[in-house]
Amino acid sequence: PPNSTQLHPPIHQIIICGRYRKKARENGERLSIRAQTTMFVLTTVADTIRIPPQLFYLPTLDAVHDEIEKKYPNRVIMDVGLVVCRYGDALEVGDGVLATGDGGAHHEAVFRLVVFRPFVEEVLLGTVSESTEEGVRVSLGFFEDVFVPAYWMLRPSTYDPETGLWVWTPKYDDDDEGGGEG
Structure with missing residues (x-):
C-alpha cells in the first residue's frame, strides 16, 4: 500500500490562535489568506497508517492513534510545518x-494535527541552551532544536571563547561610548 503523507483533499487548515482565518474551499482550490499573524495551525492530513500485529488486540481507533503519536510529533511536513x-x-x-x-x-486514515508554523521574520521568545562558534541553539519550550547560525547574528557580533557567549557591540555615530548626551 502507498505510504505517502499528503494533505487531505480538499485541503483544510484552520487557525488555533491568532487574528486571521485561512479559508479552504470545498472544491480543493488554493487557500486564501488574509494576514499571517499566528504560529500554530490545525491541519487535516490523510495517510496510510500501519498497525503492527502486536497491536491487533486494541480497538482499531486506539491503535491508529498510537501509531500517529509515534510517527508525527517532532516531524516536519514540507510546506506545512513542525508537527506538535x-x-x-x-x-x-x-x-x-x-x-x-x-x-x-x-489503514487509510484522515486526522488532524497541531502544527508549529511561524511566519517569516516572526519574533519568538526562547531560551539559549547552547552557544558555540557556529551559532546559538535555542529552546522554545516545546521544541529544543532551533539553531541560529553565526551568519544570522546581528552585526557586529563576535564569539567570546572564554565566556562561550556571542557579544553584540553596536557602533554609534554620536560618540565612542554609545551613551549620548547628558
Whole structure:
C-alpha cells in the first residue's frame, strides 16, 4: 500500500490562535489568506497508517492513534510545518488491508494535527541552551532544536571563547561610548 503523507483533499487548515482565518474551499482550490499573524495551525492530513500485529488486540481507533503519536510529533511536513501533536480523534479510518509479506494492517486514515508554523521574520521568545562558534541553539519550550547560525547574528557580533557567549557591540555615530548626551 502507498505510504505517502499528503494533505487531505480538499485541503483544510484552520487557525488555533491568532487574528486571521485561512479559508479552504470545498472544491480543493488554493487557500486564501488574509494576514499571517499566528504560529500554530490545525491541519487535516490523510495517510496510510500501519498497525503492527502486536497491536491487533486494541480497538482499531486506539491503535491508529498510537501509531500517529509515534510517527508525527517532532516531524516536519514540507510546506506545512513542525508537527506538535495529534488533535482529537481521527476523522476517518478505513478498513485494514493486509499486504503480502507484511503482518501489519494498513489503514487509510484522515486526522488532524497541531502544527508549529511561524511566519517569516516572526519574533519568538526562547531560551539559549547552547552557544558555540557556529551559532546559538535555542529552546522554545516545546521544541529544543532551533539553531541560529553565526551568519544570522546581528552585526557586529563576535564569539567570546572564554565566556562561550556571542557579544553584540553596536557602533554609534554620536560618540565612542554609545551613551549620548547628558
